[in-house]
Amino acid sequence: MDDRPRDAPSERPRDHVRDLSAALAAALLVLVAVLVGTAIQGRHHSLFVAWPPVFAQWEPHVGPGTPAALAVAVAVVAYGPVLAARLPWRALLLTAWGTAMAWTFSLALVDGWQRGIAGRLTTTNEYLTVIGRFHDIPATLRDFTHHILSHSPAPWPAHIAGHPPAATVTFVLLDRIGLGGGAWAGVWCITVGATAGAAVLVAVRVLAGEQLARRAAPFLVLAPAAVWVGTSADGYFAAVAAWSVAFLALAVTGHRPRSAGLAAGLFLGLTAYLSYGLTLFAVIAGAALLLGHRRLRPLPFAVAGLAVVPVVFTLLGFNWWEAYRLLITRYYEGVGGIRPYGYWVWANLACTALIVGPATVAGLRRAGTAPVRPQLPELRGALRTAAPQPRLALLVFAALFALLVADLSGMSKAETERIWLPFAMWLLPACAFLPRPRAWLTAQAALALLLNHLLLTGW
Numbered sequence: 001m002d003d004r005p006r007d008a009p010s011e012r013p014r015d016h017v018r019d020l021s022a023a024l025a026a027a028l029l030v031l032v033a034v035l036v037g038t039a040i041q042g043r044h045h046s047l048f049v050a051w052p053p054v055f056a057q058w059e060p061h062v063g064p065g066t067p068a069a070l071a072v073a074v075a076v077v078a079y080g081p082v083l084a085a086r087l088p089w090r091a092l093l094l095t096a097w098g099t100a101m102a103w104t105f106s107l108a109l110v111d112g113w114q115r116g117i118a119g120r121l122t123t124t125n126e127y128l129t130v131i132g133r134f135h136d137i138p139a140t141l142r143d144f145t146h147h148i149l150s151h152s153p154a155p156w157p158a159h160i161a162g163h164p165p166a167a168t169v170t171f172v173l174l175d176r177i178g179l180g181g182g183a184w185a186g187v188w189c190i191t192v193g194a195t196a197g198a199a200v201l202v203a204v205r206v207l208a209g210e211q212l213a214r215r216a217a218p219f220l221v222l223a224p225a226a227v228w229v230g231t232s233a234d235g236y237f238a239a240v241a242a243w244s245v246a247f248l249a250l251a252v253t254g255h256r257p258r259s260a261g262l263a264a265g266l267f268l269g270l271t272a273y274l275s276y277g278l279t280l281f282a283v284i285a286g287a288a289l290l291l292g293h294r295r296l297r298p299l300p301f302a303v304a305g306l307a308v309v310p311v312v313f314t315l316l317g318f319n320w321w322e323a324y325r326l327l328i329t330r331y332y333e334g335v336g337g338i339r340p341y342g343y344w345v346w347a348n349l350a351c352t353a354l355i356v357g358p359a360t361v362a363g364l365r366r367a368g369t370a371p372v373r374p375q376l377p378e379l380r381g382a383l384r385t386a387a388p389q390p391r392l393a394l395l396v397f398a399a400l401f402a403l404l405v406a407d408l409s410g411m412s413k414a415e416t417e418r419i420w421l422p423f424a425m426w427l428l429p430a431c432a433f434l435p436r437p438r439a440w441l442t443a444q445a446a447l448a449l450l451l452n453h454l455l456l457t458g459w
Contacts, residue, residue: 015366019434022365023358023443026350033350040343047414048335051455053347054354055415059456065109065116066453072103073222073445080218081437089210092217093198099221100194108190108230110452117186120231120459125158127171127233128185134172141165142317148326150333159233161330165318166273166309167233186231193235196425197221199242203249204429207291207395209388212432219363219431222441224448225355228418232459237274238422241281244268245288245426251302252292261298265305271422273309276324277412278422280402287398291391328411336413344413351417352403355424357447359440363430364400367393392429399426418459 030053037052050057076099087095108116122128134140147154148161155161160168171185179188197220205213229235244267251260268285271278289295310320331337353361367389403423406412412419434440451457 018365019362022361026353026358026361029346030350030353033347037343037347040340046338046340047343048339049414053344053350053414054417054451054455055458056455057458058454060454061110061456062453063110063112063116065106065111068106069103069110069449069452072099072106073449075099076103076218076222077438077441077445080221080441081215084214084217089205092214093201096201096217096221097195097198100197100226101191103222104190104194104226104230104235107227107448107452108186111456113183117190117231118181118183120182121171121185121189121233122182127159127168128182129157130160130168131172131175131180134168137169137172138316141313144318145323145326148323149330158334162327163275164273164320164323165313166270167237167275170236170274189233189236190230192239193229193421194239196229196235196239196242196422197223197428199239199246200425200429202246203242203288204392204395204432206249206253206255207288208392212388212392212429215432215434215437216429218437218441219359219444220425220428222444222448223355223424223428224357224444224451225421225424225428227448227452227457228355228421228459232418232421234275234418234421234459237271237278238425240267240274241271241278241422242425244271244281245284248285248298248302249288249292251298252289252295254294257294257298258301261301262305264298265302266308267305268302269306269309273313273320275419275422276327277406277419280406281422283402283405284395284398284423284426287395291394331411336411339413341410341413345407345410348407348412348414348416348420352420352424352427354447354451355417355421356427357444359431359434359444360427362440363433364396364427366433367396367430389433392432396427396430399423403427415459417457 033053034051037047037049041047041049041052049055080099083095084092105117110116120126144156144165146152147156149155150161170188174180174184174188179185197217200220201213201217204216229238244264247260247264247267251257251264264285268281271281313320400423403420406420406423407416431437431440
């Protein structure tokens with residue numbers, strides 16, 4: 001049976017070969033990163049990962065989540081494209097969220113409940129280890145920067161020191177309302193993180209058209225990135241960042257510009273206080289702004305919303321800029337100063353290929369054939385009248401640009417399979433450019449299942 005909708009992209013033999021070539025090139029990059037990384041780690045022990053380029057160790061295994069993961073994969077491959085084309089829009093968003101949760105939970109449970117979910121955020125460097133130090137939240141925030149450096153009194157564990165305090169405060173507040181412990185934290189990250197795909201769909205629909213959003217939906221559900229959404233706090237960060245752009249997209253396209261603009265600002269401000277590196281989401285937000293046809297009206301509300309979180313944390317005594325300055329010092333005092341930039345600057349891209357999968361690599365190749373090429377003075381009018389494909393191409397390439405800036409900065413050496421989850425979610429819509437989605441969905445699912453069953457990931 002032909003699984004292509006009537007408006008699916010055309011499929012020429014030459015394009016098919018080029019798609020496969022792009023996917024094979026990404027696979028070769030991963031293979032080289034594994035071989036070179038293994039040699040470097042064996043000789044110099046300077047990568048600090050057991051199975052480079054991924055923070056994982058080789059441990060083939062199955063678990064209670066295996067049957068469920070296989071069932072979800074088969075169901076999405078078989079029925080995902082058809083349901084994405086036919087379901088009412090709101091039902092599609094809810095179905096995408098629910099299926100993404102099922103996929104992520106089942107993959108996490110391949111490692112078992114304790115090792116896969118309940119214990120993930122309770123290890124030495126994770127957020128739940130410092131809950132007791134936030135008994136007085138304002139006092140702790142005023143004192144936060146005094147414990148960032150590794151030689152300071154009672155230094156924060158790596159993840160707490162490496163992020164603004166909104167990340168830790170989230171888990172403190174969950175504890176305060178009776179949802180304490182690793183199990184609730186894991187469930188929170190998966191449940192919230194699974195909404196990221198729905199947020200991306202909302203943005204793609206209003207910025208590039210509903211048909212492209214529907215084509216992208218199964219790929220946002222069945223992403224290999226789900227291996228690391230369950231369970232890491234970066235899955236939660238990815239969702240917050242995704243909704244910031246989704247609300248901005250709604251605002252600049254005339255959908256409740258006041259409320260959506262305010263929400264976009266609030267989420268953007270929170271994003272910057274969850275992870276320093278996610279300030280690069282300004283690039284993706286900028287692309288959404290360019291693609292909107294009503295850019296000015298929501299901006300005052302977005303700016304007002306954007307100020308809320310920084311003002312609150314500043315009034316409570318936390319200095320974002322000082323904390324970031326100290327973090328850079330700590331980063332180079334630790335393994336970040338030892339891990340070789342010359343390896344990770346390209347091996348990080350191999351990690352990205354793993355989390356987005358071969359379909360996204362092929363989709364990005366196709367996106368490159370539909371760029372917007374006007375001169376700068378003509379850009380505004382050209383974007384307003386551009387076909388859906390170039391508009392989506394601009395959005396995904398903005399995410400790719402932000403990811404490359406993070407890569408070149410040298411502040412993301414290793415562990416990017418989780419750190420770059422927020423950016424990866426915005427590369428996945430490139431799969432909408434692909435014909436015959438079932439074959440590519442099968443490749444995506446197979447990669448995720450192999451990763452989760454052959455490797456014991458650290459996140």
